Amino acid sequence: MYPAEHFQQHDGKQLQQLVNSYQLATILMPNSQSQLNDICHVPLLYDLEQKVFIGHVAKYNPLSLLDGQSVNLLFSGEDCYLSPSYSQNKTLPSWLYSSVYITAHVRLITNTDKKEQIMQRLTDHFELHFSKPDTTKWQLDEVPVQHRHAMYQQLSFIEFIPCHWRGNFKLSQNKPATIRKVIKDNLIKHGKESIAQLFDS
Numbered sequence: 001m002y003p004a005e006h007f008q009q010h011d012g013k014q015l016q017q018l019v020n021s022y023q024l025a026t027i028l029m030p031n032s033q034s035q036l037n038d039i040c041h042v043p044l045l046y047d048l049e050q051k052v053f054i055g056h057v058a059k060y061n062p063l064s065l066l067d068g069q070s071v072n073l074l075f076s077g078e079d080c081y082l083s084p085s086y087s088q089n090k091t092l093p094s095w096l097y098s099s100v101y102i103t104a105h106v107r108l109i110t111n112t113d114k115k116e117q118i119m120q121r122l123t124d125h126f127e128l129h130f131s132k133p134d135t136t137k138w139q140l141d142e143v144p145v146q147h148r149h150a151m152y153q154q155l156s157f158i159e160f161i162p163c164h165w166r167g168n169f170k171l172s173q174n175k176p177a178t179i180r181k182v183i184k185d186n187l188i189k190h191g192k193e194s195i196a197q198l199f200d201s
Helices: 014-020 113-130 145-152 176-189 193-200
Strands: 024-029 039-043 043-048 052-058 068-082 094-109 155-170
Touching: 014 068, 014 094, 014 155, 039 052, 039 068, 052 113, 052 193, 068 155, 068 193, 094 113, 094 193, 113 145, 113 155, 145 155, 176 193
Parallel strands: none
Antiparallel strands: 024 039, 024 068, 043 052, 052 155, 068 094, 094 155
16 A cells, blocks of 8 residues: 555645645646656645635646546645654654645636636735735736736636545654654754644644
8 A cells, every 4th residue: 555554644634734835736637648647737726615626727738628537636745854863863864745646627617707706816815925014915907807808718717626635644653652753853953843743743
């Protein structure tokens, strides 16, 4: 079984927290010309109420041809090198990381009003994180509506409907609790508080 059971994360709140914190998804798409996947990177926002991810891509992106098909979304969270010195030399060198892997169905949006709603939600969300207290956040209506709708013709607006979530949190869960505590304490000591906090998840 991979990942090993002790590295699997099943807590839905933890999985949602990661995708909300690290919103650039790596999307793996089927390729009819190859056994390998096509890959693209798309920032996605999870709508908890509707239980869908929303986003948009350029019209020429292969995702535009996958309406009704399934893709895999990979969200990568905190990661860092684990030195044996962090565990009093009771481990070998390793790497700590957290990720969420989601299988989802693609649903292309064709309704203009819904495209506008998606663009508004994405803009409001990402501008909120981008804007500084002493700056005015950018507003979508700064672009004239006819110009916006013309630009929307060059985009594909997509809802990704998740059907299966998998978490892979490799945080030394296979080590004794005493060793994990030493590792966590050293992570905090060396300024890696974010990944250290995951040790409690």
